[in-house]
Amino acid sequence: MEVLLRVKNLDVSYRGAGPSRHHAVQQVSFEIGEGEVLGLMGESGCGKTSMALALLGLLSEEQADVSGSIQFRGEELLSKERSSLRAIRGAGISLVFQEPELALSPVMKIRDQVAEVIHAHNDCKWERCRADAELALARVGFSDVRRISSAYPHQLSGGQRQRVVLAQALACKPALLIADEPAASLDARSQCEILALLRELQRELQISILLISHAPEVQASLADRLMVMANGRIVERGPFEQLYRNPSHACTRAMLRTAAPASVAADMDFEMVT
Ligand SMILES: Nc1ncnc2c1ncn2[C@@H]1O[C@H](COP(=O)(O)OP(=O)(O)OP(=O)(O)O)[C@@H](O)[C@H]1O
Numbered sequence: 251m252e253v254l255l256r257v258k259n260l261d262v263s264y265r266g267a268g269p270s271r272h273h274a275v276q277q278v279s280f281e282i283g284e285g286e287v288l289g290l291m292g293e294s295g296c297g298k299t300s301m302a303l304a305l306l307g308l309l310s311e312e313q314a315d316v317s318g319s320i321q322f323r324g325e326e327l328l329s330k331e332r333s334s335l336r337a338i339r340g341a342g343i344s345l346v347f348q349e350p351e352l353a354l355s356p357v358m359k360i361r362d363q364v365a366e367v368i369h370a371h372n373d374c375k376w377e378r379c380r381a382d383a384e385l386a387l388a389r390v391g392f393s394d395v396r397r398i399s400s401a402y403p404h405q406l407s408g409g410q411r412q413r414v415v416l417a418q419a420l421a422c423k424p425a426l427l428i429a430d431e432p433a434a435s436l437d438a439r440s441q442c443e444i445l446a447l448l449r450e451l452q453r454e455l456q457i458s459i460l461l462i463s464h465a466p467e468v469q470a471s472l473a474d475r476l477m478v479m480a481n482g483r484i485v486e487r488g489p490f491e492q493l494y495r496n497p498s499h500a501c502t503r504a505m506l507r508t509a510a511p512a513s514v515a516a517d518m519d520f521e522m523v524t
């Protein structure tokens with residue numbers, strides 16, 4: 251498997267108001283292969299979102315110091331200018347956040363919001379971008395694309411909004427999707443639907459995913475490998491099954507204990523040791 255993203259000794263240190271700093275990500279190293287789903291699990295505040303933002307170059311110099319190395323397809327991203335990072339964002343690497351509301355403008359129709367992303371990365375006419383936006387919406391499972399296209403975000407359900415954000419993120423066919431708690435704001439049924447959709451799209455498009463979720467059942471259903479983060483560091487890594495059967499770090503044990511055994515077992519296709 252070819253390595254798509256190689257991260258070495260990544261550090262994120264937030265600047266406080268005074269001389270104080272918060273070292274949110276510390277010496278994190280990992281690789282993601284082409285077509286691989288790598289899970290990142292960790293308790294609230296351990297640094298997961300900070301790492302995702304750093305990978306995408308979304309932390310400003312005023313906000314935080316980011317150091318180490320982030321290579322995407324062999325190219326170092328940390329030394330790149332903001333403008334070339336913007337070109338990679340969306341087309342090479344894209345992001346889905348927990349809160350779809352933050353990614354969508356309340357005053358723009360859905361089709362135009364997806365079309366804007368396509369327009370930003372492709373040299374094509376607006377009408378063509380709008381037509382491609384409808385295709386992108388159909389790909390994430392909307393059967394009534396016409397109605398959804400001309401709706402505003404507030405006219406959709408939370409699950410539908412998250413689908414739109416996924417359509418936006420996948421519209422330019424990125425090689426890597428960073429999904430930060432993609433289902434956490436949804437009810438159980440919509441959560442299942444979004445996860446099934448992610449799994450289907452990952453197989454169909456052969457994209458790599460960095461799946462950030464504190465929920466073991468989410469990781470069990472999608473991740474090929476799992477990393478566990480605590481206090482900004484990766485404390486354990488391996489296939490989900492191995493970590494589930496034999497967790498070596500207290501943090502992994504604590505997180506896996508909260509898993510609903512039946513749903514994890516159903517997703518993992520192996521018998522639980524109780
Ligand atoms: N802009 C910021 N300035 C200063 N500190 C920050 C900033 N953003 C996050 N932090 C701090 O960095 C730490 C890691 O936060 P982060 O959002 O990365 O955690 P997380 O693992 O994503 O948590 P959650 O599961 O709740 O989303 C926290 O202690 C947080 O308070």
Ligand SMILES: [Mg+2]
Pocket residue numbers: 298299300430
């Ligand atoms: Mg977070």
